[in-house]
Amino acid sequence: MKVVVGQGSCGVATGAKKTAAEFESQIKEKGLNIAVEKTGCIGTCYLEPIVDVYDDDGNITRYVKVQPGKVAEIVEKHLVSGEVAGNLEISDIDKTFIDKQKRIVLRNCGLINPEAIDEYIATGGYEATKKVITSMTPEEVIEEIKISGLRGRGGAGFPTWFKWNAAKSSPGKVKYMVCNADEGDPGAFMDRSVLEGDPHSLIEGMIIGGFAMGATEGVIYVRAEYPLAIQRLEIAMSQAREKGFLGKNLFGTDFSFDLRIKAGAGAFVCGEETALIASLEGERGMPRLKPPFPAQKGYWQKPTNINNVETFANVPWIIANGGAAFGAMGTPQSKGTKVFALAGKIKKGGLVEVPMGLPLKDVIYGIGDGIKNDKAFKAVQMGGPSGGCIPAELIDTPVDYENINKTGAIVGSGGMIVMDETTCMVDMARYFLDFTRKESCGKCNYCRVGTKRMLEILERITIGEGKDGDIELLEELAQKIKDGSMCGLGQTAPNPVLTTIKYFRNEYEDHIYNKKCTAKSCKELLTFTITDKCIGCTLCSKKCPVNAISGEVKKMHVIDQNTCIKCGKCEETCKFGAIIRD
Structure with missing residues (x-):
């Protein structure tokens, strides 16, 4: 029997370390x-x-x-006593969160100790690496990835095999395999969970890619x-070296491969390949024109391949199970599974991995x-600040x-x-544009200045100072920024604005012409009013700052509207629903 406590960042943030320490104390106390x-x-x-409490047969009882x-x-x-504490056990409804998924990238997350390599090996870990290095050619590895249809999971969805083959075909004895783990989208934590929960799957994927x-x-x-x-990656790399999975002459062959970690400063623009390479070389993270592409001249002007964590984590499974097995999932153009981070106004927030092609409705x-407090679903932002x-x-x-x-x-x-x-x-678009404006490296005038001008217009609109023609001006600026920016940050920065105008133009018009926020959310456009439901309990007046x-x-x-600062304290305080916002 053993007790396993989830200690990813989300678990630690909610007190998992204290929970684990209490288990250790209680178990010791009872001998x-x-x-x-x-x-x-x-x-x-x-x-x-x-x-999770594991019995001697490996059966799990999960407490939440x-x-x-x-x-x-x-x-x-x-x-x-050997009895299940039923009032603490996970419910059947919550079990569906996991049961409805198809987990490949997340196959080991939450099930193995990420700091114990033997537990990874017990799941078949590093068998794919051994197979590749001892019995396959680089061409055969690339062909298997091609059959799988694996596309880069970092955003662009570019065919993984093509990038590997391009780097392989570039002349030169020195080449680099780089993992982009600079996960910068607000609300995204897929790569972090893999790094914290199953770092060896990344390491193994990179070894296989390096060989190819x-x-x-x-x-x-x-x-x-x-x-x-970073801590768990360092532990995993050290253990892999001790086992002979990293370093010189892997599995007794002539192939050698090793890894190191570069801690980035958190610049969103370094999600772009050439900006990431600049940062690796000690320069400011700024993109450069392509071609030449990194596969031709990348890190230190040597052929370089860059994929993200999720992409690499798929690779060992594909080699072990065959590219056709991976390609059988998903759709003809988008094969395999995809990990999503569910966040926002959702009842069950977390990580889900599903086959490509599943309808949004089935995920949400x-x-x-569904939606918290059973409110109406309005929209979902996909792709972060670069999405729509x-x-x-x-x-x-x-x-x-x-x-x-196709949706934008x-x-x-x-x-x-x-x-x-x-x-x-409108405010949601303002939030994401504010993020990209701050994260712009400043190299391109269109991105540096254009996003600032767009943000200024959005800020005016959300405080009731929008003007006729603002929507058209936003659309014009957006197109020029997309056309004139060098890298993906600027080219995609206007997407949240363009898609909200496309689908919610009425909200922009309401803000501009009626000076009202359709969602009753923008503070400067709100009016709080006391209705005849008021019984004169005086609680609201006492709470008003x-x-x-x-x-x-x-x-x-x-309520004196000239004095009211629209903080909403009165609405929160009223127990009779006598105060409304409009």
Whole structure:
């Protein structure tokens, strides 16, 4: 028997380390010979801290939301008496979050100890590497990836085999395999969870890719804001070297390959290949014109291949199970599975991995269980700041590269920000444009200046100072920025604005012409009013920070609109629904 506590970043943030320490204390106190181990995030982030109790036959009993105060009950009932603490066990409804998925990239996350290489090996880990190095040619490896139809999971969806083959075909003895783990989209945490929960799958994927393209050195470019991911990567790399999976003459062959980590400074623009390479070389992260492409002249002007974490994590499974098995999932053009980070106004937020082509509705409602507080689904932002907004009427859209692109959004790295009826789409566009404006490296005038001008217009609109012609001006600026920017950041920065104008133009017009926020969200456009439901309890007046509410006890109160700062305290305080916003 053993106790396993989920200790990915989401688990740690909710107190998993304290929970694990309490288990160790209680087990020691009762003299039990039971180990307390750790694992990564299994994806059900909304249920953390998660504790799995394994019996001697390997069967799992899962407990959720286990704060330290609940540990004693589990220890006494389950570990001592052998009875399930049913009131703490995961519900059948929550089990569907995992059961409805097809997990390839996340196959080991939440199930193995990421700091114990033997547990990875027990799942078949490094067998694919051995197979490739000892019995396959680079051409055969690339052909297997080609058969699988694997496309880059970092955003663009470019065929992985083509990039590997291009780097392989480029002349030169020194070549580099680089992993882009600089996950910068707000609300995206797919790569982080793999790094924290199954780092060996990335390492193995990079070794196989290095063999295929002829590289002997790899670099993992990971954002410094992921300290736990970096720590577990370092442990995993050290263990891999001890086992002989990294270093010289792997599996007794002439092939050598090793890895190192580069901690990036968190610049969003370094998600672009050439900007990432500049950062690796110690320069400021700024893109350059292509061609030459990195496969021709990349890191230190040597042939270089760059894929993201999720792409590499697929590779060992593909080699072990065959490219055809991977290609049998998904759609003809978008094969395999894709990991998405469900966030925003969703009941069950976390990581999901599903076959490409599954309708958005099945992800949001079938797995994510719908919208918080059962409010109306309004839209989902896909692809982060580089992506776009998909409205409720398109919820049956299949989640694959082609169909999502048709909506004006992109699959991107896999972020899904779900929005409900209370979300102002103009303000949402303003938020994402503010992000990209700040993250612009400044090299291109169109991106540096254009995004700032667009942001200024959006800020005016959200405070009720929009003017006739603003929508058309936004569209004109957006097109010029897309056409005139050098890299993907500028070329995609206007997408959230363009898609919200396309699908929610009425909200822009409401802000500009009626000085009203359709979602009743933009603070400067709100008016709080007390209705005849008021019984004169005086609670709202006592909570008002600027004394804008007046009235006698047991009589209807009124709000001085000239004094009101629209903080919403009165609405929050009222127990009778007597205060409305408009």
